[in-house]
Amino acid sequence: MDYFLTEEQKMIQELTEQIAREKIRPIRAELDESEQFPWEIMRTLAQADLFGLCIPEQYGGMGGGVFENCLAVEKLGEACIGIATSFAASGLGAYPILLFGSEEMKQKYLPQIASGKKLAAFGLTEPGAGSDVSGIRTVAVRDGDSYVLNGSKQWITNGGESEIYSVLAITDRAKGPRGASFFVVEKGDPGFSFGKKEKKLGIRASATRELIFQDCRIPADRLIAREGMGFIIAMKTFDKSRPGIGALGVGLAQGALDIAVEYARKRVQFEKPIISFQAIQHKLADMAIKTEAARAFIYSIARYIDSDPREVSKVAAMAKVFAGDVAMEVTTSAVQVLGGYGYMKDYPVEKMMRDAKILQIYEGTNEIQRNIIGQELNKEYGRMKESFF
Amino acid sequence: MHIVVCIKQVPDTKNVRIDPDTHTLVRQGVESIINPFDMFAVEGALKIKDQNGARVTVVTMGPPQAAEALRETLGLGADDAVLLSDRAFAGSDTWATSTTLSAAIRKMGDVDVIICGKQAVDGDTAQVGPEMAALLDVPYATFVKKIDTEDSGFLKVVRQTDEGTEVWKLQLPALLTVIKELGEPRVPSLRHKMRAKKAEIPVWGIAELGLDPSSTGLSGSFTQVVRVFSPQRRSNRIQLEGSIENQAEELFQYLKKARVPGL
Structure with missing residues (x-):
């Protein structure tokens, strides 16, 4: 799919994809096992200017928005959302300062966060x-x-x-x-x-x-x-950060789909590659449909939020809840496609399935997201004069 | 400090095929990459830049497409790039290549350090670096794994040889060829990548370099490839069987018969 990205947005994708492929994929299983904090990757991301992606240029950042952040964490998340979460959490910590901090506060902290010298x-x-x-x-x-x-x-x-x-x-x-x-x-x-x-x-x-x-x-x-101002700051921060969690889900789902399709093309049972069986084809098709739907959804919401509309809590929650659920479903299906191999640590899909669960829990559980969406619907329709009956 | 890094585009080593009729590399349709050893050279230069500040210029001789390789190094943080491209450079052997590259370095004038990869993975000659040093009349060290710039006017380098490591001190300007141990190449940075995208890369041809056509390209090359062939496969394979002790004894006797020194 072509999402009509700008040159700069394509560069962000290219760069994060390279880091995911060359630096993250080879060590993700080892870090999952050892629970070591990925400092080396954090330094690589810092040197690549990625910690400054959403921080304005006057504070040493690249001046991107929610969409640019989504593109980056999606690609990193394709390889490992544990590492991508460590990266994204620094942005989450920066948002209260970025959105509500005084000029002095921004001058003091944002350049340090943007350069990646300090994590937030x-x-x-x-x-x-x-x-x-x-x-x-x-x-x-x-x-x-x-x-x-x-x-x-x-x-x-x-x-x-x-x-x-x-x-x-x-x-x-x-x-x-x-x-x-x-x-x-x-x-x-x-x-x-x-x-x-x-x-x-x-x-x-x-x-x-x-x-x-x-x-x-x-x-x-x-x-x-x-x-x-605490609760308002928290809510406005989540409005910016939740699409990023959705993007992690899109990346994770894509990572699992890639492995499942590659495996299904190679794995032979009953003298045929298992991708030739409809039971597998349909599962892969559903995985692909949902992953692409989640991506298209996240991208439109992120772009909408960057246009700075007044009220975005509902769509930010939708982005998080939908892509998180998709990631859980797609990674579970990926394990099923790989069968016994998928359940073993020799393949990355069992890790992906374990990782996916957090997307439905952190930054507001998916139940809380649905509460937000429901309450916003109630408010929206309450303001409407016309009846749909 | 002005550092010039010389790079070469080579076919991606993962996809190398040999034409069975001509016995030459199939270059068509094969993606080009920067010679991996040259990436260590770029990394070495950028490390010096990070630590002490330096201006890093990357230069390559090649067809117009080679500008993309230069752009890639700008994305990593090199300051400038120069492409040496001219029909008159086609067919260069290592000597003609060294002649052309050294002419570019002379034209730049203010160069303190020249860094090359230890060799290119396609030709594997490891000649261009030392030849350039000879042409430019500067000291050089090959197989460098560590560069220390603390002494002004000098470089202290650690060389890796088959016998062990050597520490050398070279007076500037000097040339180094470097190996993997210098450090993994970095990933690009977004800022540098954006700048690289827009960067104008000057192209110097034979006129800009003031070279005589007889000294460049095919006519400036001393080497002529007369024939290329694949060596015949030798297959006198022996299989050892029986207990481990017997196999070890049999292997020992075999090696002894083959007059392996020390047995």
């Missing part, structure tokens, strides 16, 4: 607060020229590896959802430490840790925007 991370989830964000317990109390943070964040991607953390904390519990605020916390700030590295089903090359704040004192100017 995003800290929202807590032991008692995931889907229900109102359960957040981490507090930030103003004390003169400082804020003092107490609490912990759970399952933070790039936790311990990143230098720069965008962290959500409650500044005024009485105000409910309007009492949360975002802060930048740096690795090395007093009272800021990390819990143990989690062991996971999939995306095992990525690092997931607890962030622990014990009387963590940070300068007051690390507050992003104003007190009480």
Whole structure:
């Protein structure tokens, strides 16, 4: 399919495809097994200018948008979404600063993130607060020229590896959802430490840790925007980042489809390559249909979001939920096409199937995405005067 | 510091076929790549640039399509590229190639270091680097795996030879041919790739280089290929059988009979 990409967008694809093929594919199984953080790949991505893809040029970035990010993570995700997640998580951590930070804050942090010299991370989830964000317990109390943070964040991607953390904390519990605020916390700030590295089903090359704040004192100017803006910042960040999760799903599905088709053409049973059997053909056809549909969907949504419309939460959630479900289905089918071989670690599809599951869980579970879509539908139709009956 | 890297386009080694009638490489329809050893040369130059700052110019002699290879090196971070292209360069052997490349380096004038791959994977002669050094009258070191630029006016290099490693100090300007151990070639960067896409690559022909047609191309070549043939396959294969001890003994006796030194 030709998606009528610009020269620059084609270059992004070419470059990320080369990195996926030459640098990621040969080591993905090893990193999955050893759970080693892919620092070498991160340095390669940094040197390739990719961490700056969505950061404006005046802050050392390439000035791309959500679509450019999608193109990059899709190609990286074709090889390994564990590694691609480590890359994408830095962008997620940067968005609160990029979208709402003061000029000084942007000047200070964005060039470091854009160059890849420092990774960023995003800290929202807590032991008692995931889907229900109102359960957040981490507090930030103003004390003169400082804020003092107490609490912990759970399952933070790039936790311990990143230098720069965008962290959500409650500044005024009485105000409910309007009492949360975002802060930048740096690795090395007093009272800021990390819990143990989690062991996971999939995306095992990525690092997931607890962030622990014990009387963590940070300068007051690390507050992003104003007190009480926390939930808005989180939602606007997800509006930008969720299509990227969808793009990871498209890449992962494509990676699994590539292997399944190649295998089905070579594997002989009943004296024929198994691709000559309709049971396999139809499965591969469904995998291809859904992968391409997800790609076309993600691309249009990403382009739409980059046109800067007023309200994008619904389509951003749609992008995430659809492509995540497609990736889960296509990778599961790929294992089925490879049969016993697919279940063994000798082929990459079992890893892809394990990896796919996270796409339906992180950055808002797919159930929460459907809630968002449902609520937006209710609002939209509530505003309409006409009846469709 | 101005570093010039000389590169060559070669057929992609993964798809090399020999024409059974002419015994020459089938070049038609085969994708060209930059000679892998030359990629290490580019990487070596860019490493020096990263560490101490340097201007890196990449040069190649070839048909107009060779500009694409140069563009690829600009995508990696080289500053400039020059294509040496002229009908008069066609059919060059290593000497005529070295003559043409050295003329380009003389024309640039301010070159401190010249880096080449240790050899090209198609011709495998490893001659062009040393020949250029001779023509330019500069010191050179082959099979370099490490380059140190700390001493101003000098290069300290580590050579890998069959006997071991050697550390040499060369006065600038100097020429190096490099090996894989210098470091894996980097991937391009988006910024450099975008710049490379638009870059204008100057083309220097025989007139720009001020060369006499008799010294370039086929007429400037001392080597003439009289005949190319595939060596006959030798197949006196022996199979050893029996217990491991017996096989080892049989092999030992065989090697002894073949007068392998030391047995």
